[in-house]
Amino acid sequence: MINVKIKPREVIITGHAKSNAKGKDLVCCAVSTLYYSLVANLLNNVKKDKDIEYDGEDGHARVKALVFNRELHRCFKFFKVAIKELEKQYPTYIKIL
Secondary structure, three states: OEEEEEEOOEEEEEEOOOOOOOOOOHHHHHHHHHHHHHHHHHHHOOOOHHHEEEEEEOOEEEEEEOOOOHHHHHHHHHHHHHHHHHHHHOOOOEEEO
8 A cells, every 4th residue: 555644745655556567567666656746846946956855766756845926836736636536436456544
């Protein structure tokens, strides 16, 4: 199961959906796409890249905004809406904590 913890300035993702074989897991793919889109959008809306901390490895991803503004809030809000929709569609594989 993929666990997603959403805080006002941070998202932490752990686990694997295991809805299909590695490389064919569309649930993992969807969550990864949302995560990397969030990171890209956050980086696109800050003056310095060091204002955003992010890392990811197999089964774990984290992004945190060290500064905050209206645009960053919108990025996090979009992620939250999108991940909630995925959780509704795939409750066996995704859980928002």
